[in-house]
Each structure stands twice: as C-alpha cells, then as structure tokens.
Amino acid sequence: MTLEPVRWGILGAARIAEGAVLPGMTRSPACAPVALAARDETRARAMADKFGIPNAYGSYEALLADPEVEAVYVALPNHLHVEWVANAAAAGKHVLVEKPIALTRADLAALEGLDPSLKVAEAFMVRHQPRWQALRAKIASGEHGAPRTVSSLLSFMMTNADDFRTRPEWGGGAIYDLGCYTAMAARFVFGREPERAFATCARDARGIDMFSSVILDFGAGCHAIFSVSLAEASSQSLQVVCERAFIELPKAYVPSRTEPNLIHVDLSADHAKSDLATLSFDALDQYEAEVTNFARAVRGEDAPFYGLDDARANMACVDAIFASAASGGWAKVDPARPTSAMPPARAGSSGT
Structure with missing residues (x-):
C-alpha cells in the first residue's frame, strides 16, 4: 500500500479503542494514530503510551484543535456520539463513529449540512470482512436465486453491573448494542430497506431491553428474523435462505483472528441430504480492515464505504423496532422521516 497514512485522533479511552480499534490502526499501513483524548488526561496519557501515540489530551476539544489530526474515531458512550461527530466535522475532521451513531433517527438532524468532502461513517466493522463482501457478491450474482429469509442470533452474558450498556439514558440495552448489527446485516443481505418492523422486548428494572426478538419485513415475502x-x-x-441455497456464516460477527473464516453453502433440495460447499477466507482482524478501508476512502481510493445515508437508514430500523415494542403492533420503517417513537428517557452528558 503506497498511500500516505491517515493521521488519526481517538476521542475516548474506551475498551473498544484499547482492545480492538487501536491495535487495528497500529497494524494498518494506511493509518497512523497521532493523538488520544479523555476527560482524564492521566488515563489518556497511559493509553497513548501503550500504543506509541505522541499526543495525549485531557479534553476532546484540545484534540479537535490539533492540526495534525485528519480523522477522528469517536469511542464515547452512545448518547454522546452525535454531539462529537458534529464537533469533529465542524473542526474539519473525517469521522468514524462507534455504533449506534445515535439513539434515534431524529438525532441525526444535527448532522445535516456537513461538509460533503468529509467522510463520516458508522463503525460496523463486520461488513469490512472479505467474507461479508463475498457474501454480498454471491447474492448479487443471482446464482442461488433471490434471498428470501435472513436469520440471526447475537448475544452474550453481561456481568458488569457498571457497564454503560446498563444505563438507559446512555443508550443501554440489547437493541442498541447488538440489534443495530443484526438490522444492518439484514439490510446488507437484501440490499434494500425494510418496510416495517415487529418487535418484542423484555426489559429489566432499569428499563433496558435485555432480550429482544424482531421481524423486519422487506416486502415480497422476504423477512429478517433475529x-x-x-x-x-x-x-x-x-443464515441466509435463498431460493436455491442455504448459506451460513459461522462466527459471523466476531470472526477468528487465527483460523480461517468460512461460508457454508448447501445446495440440497432435500432435507434428508446435503450438498455442501465451503468457502474459506484467511483469518483477519476486521477492525484493521475497517480502518484501512476508511483511510483509503479518505484518500480518494475505491474502497467499501458506508456513509451517513446508510446510518440514517439503520437508525430508522431501530426507531421502528422500539415503536413496535411499545405498541405491540407493526411499525413502519421510513429512512427519510424519523418516527415519533422514543426509547427510554435520556439524561445528561458524561464521557470517558
């Protein structure tokens, strides 16, 4: 790779930055992390030193004022994402922001009118896997007929009672943390937006959804169920069920970094038989792939890129999911117009 590395600043000394994004940036020849900011400058300095980052700041504003920083990765709690995307763009920085980009589709009104020369994207690293790109190409080819059903499970046992995901005012809960991925995956496979959503959420005493099940109706008998x-x-x-194939991605969202990653394609038309082919992809760090592709897009190269329009569409799905869970019925998905549904009430700002 011959392009000049993009110089990054990181807002927030979060676990995702330390454990995933910064290791990916340091491995990528297209990226050079040069600054890190946290509300606690001591914490910022410690993490910066760990990754050989020269500049550490005790405020996000100071990092945005650094002329060396070209692009910003926003690693803050969910409720702060829109505010700091807007601030970073106002400072002339490209922005990669942790998912979900917002808590409602309406929040994204604050990002209207940004400088169109700036790259702004929501950080769904999974769609930068070569395996996911190959899945999309395989479906687009039509060799197995049209996709009809997408199904997905995504879960883990949250054991930290102080995790920000336990706080409804910060955008806690399973839909914000995991459902935004599964909604994006369905849209990625079908290549279009759903028409409506049906959802049920089991909430705990704090008001966050601990378990949610969703149907997204893409029309013409096409459903996503997760x-x-x-x-x-x-x-x-x-799993993707096409007209003539059943396609499965094991370890779909967190692929192995040490073993090959697979796509299974079963062409059998008989439940009692199997006609299985397996496509194998090299082990990879999907965060490195994500930041590399973003950097290539910043430099004007042809690379997978999903901008604000995609983020708006995904937030419209999240809005409809919450609206359905609240009403008990179907809710329309309208990427062009925010719904009136609101998740649990939000409180004041705080950051890492």
Missing part, C-alpha cells in the same frame, strides 16, 4: 440478548450465553449466527 434475537439479541445481554443475558444469554455467547451466540453469533447469520
């Missing part, structure tokens, strides 16, 4: 949970054993599955 369940997400913060209170179950680890699961991560993605």
Whole structure:
C-alpha cells in the first residue's frame, strides 16, 4: 500500500479503542494514530503510551484543535456520539463513529449540512470482512436465486453491573448494542430497506431491553428474523435462505483472528441430504480492515464505504423496532422521516 497514512485522533479511552480499534490502526499501513483524548488526561496519557501515540489530551476539544489530526474515531458512550461527530466535522475532521451513531433517527438532524468532502461513517466493522463482501457478491450474482429469509442470533452474558450498556439514558440495552448489527446485516443481505418492523422486548428494572426478538419485513415475502440478548450465553449466527441455497456464516460477527473464516453453502433440495460447499477466507482482524478501508476512502481510493445515508437508514430500523415494542403492533420503517417513537428517557452528558 503506497498511500500516505491517515493521521488519526481517538476521542475516548474506551475498551473498544484499547482492545480492538487501536491495535487495528497500529497494524494498518494506511493509518497512523497521532493523538488520544479523555476527560482524564492521566488515563489518556497511559493509553497513548501503550500504543506509541505522541499526543495525549485531557479534553476532546484540545484534540479537535490539533492540526495534525485528519480523522477522528469517536469511542464515547452512545448518547454522546452525535454531539462529537458534529464537533469533529465542524473542526474539519473525517469521522468514524462507534455504533449506534445515535439513539434515534431524529438525532441525526444535527448532522445535516456537513461538509460533503468529509467522510463520516458508522463503525460496523463486520461488513469490512472479505467474507461479508463475498457474501454480498454471491447474492448479487443471482446464482442461488433471490434471498428470501435472513436469520440471526447475537448475544452474550453481561456481568458488569457498571457497564454503560446498563444505563438507559446512555443508550443501554440489547437493541442498541447488538440489534443495530443484526438490522444492518439484514439490510446488507437484501440490499434494500425494510418496510416495517415487529418487535418484542423484555426489559429489566432499569428499563433496558435485555432480550429482544424482531421481524423486519422487506416486502415480497422476504423477512429478517433475529434475537439479541445481554443475558444469554455467547451466540453469533447469520443464515441466509435463498431460493436455491442455504448459506451460513459461522462466527459471523466476531470472526477468528487465527483460523480461517468460512461460508457454508448447501445446495440440497432435500432435507434428508446435503450438498455442501465451503468457502474459506484467511483469518483477519476486521477492525484493521475497517480502518484501512476508511483511510483509503479518505484518500480518494475505491474502497467499501458506508456513509451517513446508510446510518440514517439503520437508525430508522431501530426507531421502528422500539415503536413496535411499545405498541405491540407493526411499525413502519421510513429512512427519510424519523418516527415519533422514543426509547427510554435520556439524561445528561458524561464521557470517558
């Protein structure tokens, strides 16, 4: 790779930054992390030193004022995402922001009118896997007929009582943390937006959904069905039923970094038989792939990129899911117009 590395600043000394994104950036020849900011400058300095980052700041504003920083990765709690995307873009920085980009589709009104020369994207790293790109190409080819059903499970057992995901005012709960992935996966496979959503959410005493099940209706008899949970054993599955094939991605959302990653394609038309082919992809760090592709897009290269329009569409799905869970009926998905549904009430700002 010959492009000049994009110089990154990281807002927030979060676990996702330390454990996933910064290791990916340091491995990517397209990226150079040069600054990190946290509300606690000591914490910022410690994490910066761990990754050889020269500049550490005790405020997010100071990092955005750094002329060396070209792109910003926003690793803050969910309720702060829109605010700091807007601030970073106002400072002339490209922005990659942790998912979900917002708590409602309406929140994204604050990001209207951004400089169109800036790259702004929601950080769904999974769709930067070569395996996911191959899945999309296989479906688009039509070789197995049209996709008709997408199903997915995504869960883990949350044991930290102080986790930000336990706080409704910060965007806690399974839909915000996991359901945004499974909704995005369905949209990725079908290549279009759902028409309506039906959902049920089991909430705990704090008001966050610990278990949610969802149907997204894509019209013409095409459905996505998924369940997400913060209170179950680890699961991560993605299956696509086409007219002439059953396609499965084992370890779909968190692929192995040491073993090949697979796509199983069963062409059998008989339940009692199997006609199985397996496609194998090299082990990879999907966070490295994500930041590399973002950097390539910043430099004007042809790379997978999903901008604000995609983020708006995914948030419209989340809005409809919450609206359905509240009403007990179907809710329309309208990417162009925010719904009136609101998740649990939000409180004041705080950050990492």
